[in-house]
Amino acid sequence: MPSAASKTSTTAEPLAEFREDFLKALRSMVLSRTLEEKLGSLYRAGGRIVGGVYLGRGQEAFSAASGIHLRWGKDVYGPLIRDQAGRIAYGEPVIDTLRTYLGTVTGPMRGRDGNIHRGQPKIGYMAMISHLGSLLSVVAGALFARRLQGRLGDTVGATSIGDGGTSTGAFHEGMNMAAVEKLPLVVSIANNQYAYSTPTARQYACENLVDRAAGYGVAGHCVDGTDLLECVKTFRAAYQQARAGEGPQIVVGRLLRLGGHGEHDDASYVPDLQKHTHEGRDCLAVAQRQAVEHGWLTEKDVLDMQQDAKREVEQAMGLVMKEPAPDPYRENWQALSTAWLVEGQEG
Amino acid sequence: MSSITYLEAIREAQYEALKENPNVFLYGQDIGTFGGAFKATKNLGREFPGRVFDAPISEDAMIGMAIGAAVEGARPIIEMQFADFSSVGFNQIVNQAATLYWRTNTPCPITIRLPSGGTAGSGPFHSQSMESIYAHYPGLVILTPATVEDAYWMLLDSVKLEDPVIFCEHKFLYYHLKADDFGQSMPIGKARIARPGRDATVVTYSAMLHESLRAAEELRLDGYEVEVVDLRSVKPMDTDTILASVARTGRLLVVGEAFPWGGVTSEVIARVASEAFHLLDAPPLRLNSKDTPIPYHPNLWKSHRPTTSSIAAELRKLLRY
Numbered sequence: 256m257p258s259a260a261s262k263t264s265t266t267a268e269p270l271a272e273f274r275e276d277f278l279k280a281l282r283s284m285v286l287s288r289t290l291e292e293k294l295g296s297l298y299r300a301g302g303r304i305v306g307g308v309y310l311g312r313g314q315e316a317f318s319a320a321s322g323i324h325l326r327w328g329k330d331v332y333g334p335l336i337r338d339q340a341g342r343i344a345y346g347e348p349v350i351d352t353l354r355t356y357l358g359t360v361t362g363p364m365r366g367r368d369g370n371i372h373r374g375q376p377k378i379g380y381m382a383m384i385s386h387l388g389s390l391l392s393v394v395a396g397a398l399f400a401r402r403l404q405g406r407l408g409d410t411v412g413a414t415s416i417g418d419g420g421t422s423t424g425a426f427h428e429g430m431n432m433a434a435v436e437k438l439p440l441v442v443s444i445a446n447n448q449y450a451y452s453t454p455t456a457r458q459y460a461c462e463n464l465v466d467r468a469a470g471y472g473v474a475g476h477c478v479d480g481t482d483l484l485e486c487v488k489t490f491r492a493a494y495q496q497a498r499a500g501e502g503p504q505i506v507v508g509r510l511l512r513l514g515g516h517g518e519h520d521d522a523s524y525v526p527d528l529q530k531h532t533h534e535g536r537d538c539l540a541v542a543q544r545q546a547v548e549h550g551w552l553t554e555k556d557v558l559d560m561q562q563d564a565k566r567e568v569e570q571a572m573g574l575v576m577k578e579p580a581p582d583p584y585r586e587n588w589q590a591l592s593t594a595w596l597v598e599g600q601e602g
Numbered sequence: 603m604s605s606i607t608y609l610e611a612i613r614e615a616q617y618e619a620l621k622e623n624p625n626v627f628l629y630g631q632d633i634g635t636f637g638g639a640f641k642a643t644k645n646l647g648r649e650f651p652g653r654v655f656d657a658p659i660s661e662d663a664m665i666g667m668a669i670g671a672a673v674e675g676a677r678p679i680i681e682m683q684f685a686d687f688s689s690v691g692f693n694q695i696v697n698q699a700a701t702l703y704w705r706t707n708t709p710c711p712i713t714i715r716l717p718s719g720g721t722a723g724s725g726p727f728h729s730q731s732m733e734s735i736y737a738h739y740p741g742l743v744i745l746t747p748a749t750v751e752d753a754y755w756m757l758l759d760s761v762k763l764e765d766p767v768i769f770c771e772h773k774f775l776y777y778h779l780k781a782d783d784f785g786q787s788m789p790i791g792k793a794r795i796a797r798p799g800r801d802a803t804v805v806t807y808s809a810m811l812h813e814s815l816r817a818a819e820e821l822r823l824d825g826y827e828v829e830v831v832d833l834r835s836v837k838p839m840d841t842d843t844i845l846a847s848v849a850r851t852g853r854l855l856v857v858g859e860a861f862p863w864g865g866v867t868s869e870v871i872a873r874v875a876s877e878a879f880h881l882l883d884a885p886p887l888r889l890n891s892k893d894t895p896i897p898y899h900p901n902l903w904k905s906h907r908p909t910t911s912s913i914a915a916e917l918r919k920l921l922r923y
Contacts, residue, residue, distance in 0.1 A: 331670075368705045376673045376708040384697050392663040393698065396670025396678075403627060403652075403676060425693065428663035435658055590700070590740035592709040592764045596791055598838045 280319035287340035289564035298518045311337035313513030316538035319344045320486035324494040331412035333381035333394040350571040359578040366581035387420035391429030398438045415443040419450020434471045437502040447512035465507040473503040480508030483542035511535045604780035615757035628654045630681030661691035668712040685716035686730040699766040700741030709764035718770040725898040734865030736768045737837040744837040748811035755787035772809040793840035799829035802853035807833040817913035852883035862890035884923035
């Protein structure tokens with residue numbers, strides 16, 4: 256059960272209209288947290304997961320509140336490292352996460368790429384590369400093509416970045432281009448205070464990252480990334496504006512990464528004091544409390560939701576464990592899709 | 603009376619591509635109303651409204667945008683204003699475009715046009731030849747047309763391919779090289795014997811083909827018949843045609859305009875040395891530019907790149923061995 260017991264801010268706004276979004280996001284958060292706890296234990300146990308494990312703990316509310324607005328197979332999504340919750344909200348089955356971390360041939364990346372580097376570009380779900388900021392223009396390009404082909408309709412695109420990633424040239428170029436083209440794109444900036452170990456003071460000198468929105472000529476939104484209800488409200492507005500043809504939307508969420516860059520990182524550079532600030536509170540605990548306080552869930556519902564998530568993850572894990580690892584002797588070692596252009600093959 | 607230039611062939615190929623396929627669009631700096639820095643897209647914006655776009659000076663975003671568009675079924679042709687500037691989009695080319703198919707089973711049909719190579723007075727940042735750099739990465743097709751015919755047909759073929767193509771068109775040939783018509787198309791990935799011979803083989807590509815042909819002509823006056831092989835595409839590389847030529851001549855010189863460390867010329871030598879050492883009657887030679895940035899003044903530039911006379915000198919050395 257959520258243990259933190261501070262009061263949520265009471266407000267006169269009618270909240271019923273956010274109930275459905277909130278609960279969808281919350282379910283994604285719970286499932287994401289459960290799945291990532293499993294990934295963390297697999298990593299610590301050793302053996303099954305080769306390479307790193309990169310978790311979104313503390314960023315689930317911000318990520319899920321964006322992901323719930325994206326329709327699987329219809330919208331364009333280019334999530335980043337800490338978007339497990341957003342990916343689930345968008346519609347990615349948890350088994351694809353496990354398959355990619357374990358590198359099984361049944362997964363979307365077939366062992367050729369791993370962990371958070373996964374997607375299905377053919378349906379608009381872009382697979383990130385490690386070079387931060389470079390996915391923004393790819394998502395923008397997909398929207399650009401749909402508009403060119405006259406099938407943009409109410410399609411929207413979304414991508415994410417952290418405070419560190421906003422320092423790259425690729426981010427700037429992509430953001431500027433999307434703004435020039437006035438594309439329906441929502442860009443989430445999770446300001447989680449650290450880029451790996453580098454604090455924001457060494458990353459940027461503006462007052463708030465949202466100030467950059469004005470420079471690009473796009474709308475900027477700020478939100479408390481630890482507060483799911485606020486995130487739900489903010490992203491709803493951002494997506495409505497993007498879909499209404501008002502161009503790209505930057506949404507900056509203030510929060511704290513509740514862990515290391517990856518599970519190999521103990522995050523000893525984060526001062527204890529910071530963990531006890533407002534931005535350091537656990538967004539999942541806050542959201543579960545909010546759900547109960549607003550009468551949207553009982554405490555039993557919250558427990559049931561956690562149990563369902565556990566079952567779903569365990570079931571998926573059971574399946575993936577039996578799935579085959581890639582076989583180098585059966586692998587098609589061909590980097591081009593045009594077989595006759597691959598050297599050593601006949602046309 | 604030859605009337606079509608290499609540059610016109612590139613413009614015409616883009617015209618045809620736009621006409622043939624509504625999914626083709628052009629994106630690049632100053633290519634709209636202005637028609638491009640070299641006028642390779644002259645009038646195309648007017649002829650195909652809404653299909654030719656001026657891009658911001660953002661090579662990274664231009665390539666990224668093309669990748670996203672290609673995934674959605676579009677066929678973007680991206681003009682880098684100069685090949686040199688593709689270094690700013692390097693990451694998108696080699697890490698995003700080149701890995702996409704292998705990682706995600708999603709083809710990435712984009713064509714990136716690189717106005718390449720040196721012209722007098724262009725200096726260090728408007729003269730580079732990037733084919734060796736890109737050829738190093740898996741997942742890219744690297745084309746280096748040396749003729750008007752190849753400029754036309756290979757560009758049209760590039761747009762039809764399901765894979766990312768780096769189309770290295772040589773700026774020196776833009777206005778100098780002319781043909782009567784577009785002639786015949788030849789498949790990508792096949793080299794061409796540009797001049798048959800029996801005493802030595804020159805393997806080359808792009809603008810260096812013409813310098814090499816002139817050098818071969820010079821050697822003819824000395825009584826030598828030099829065979830010249832035009833690679834046409836440096837990746838994939840047509841090793842069979844190279845080996846067959848070396849089998850005929852027993853002597854090999856490889857000429858390229860790019861910097862000397864590694865690259866296309868080294869690759870040819872490595873393949874011949876390891877697969878056909880027994881066919882060689884002399885150590886294989888290679889000739890590239892000098893290992894410095896590309897100079898501005900014509901006097902310096904002319905002796906920085908291989909020329910007819912430096913190629914002829916290397917050939918004499920090769921034939922004397």
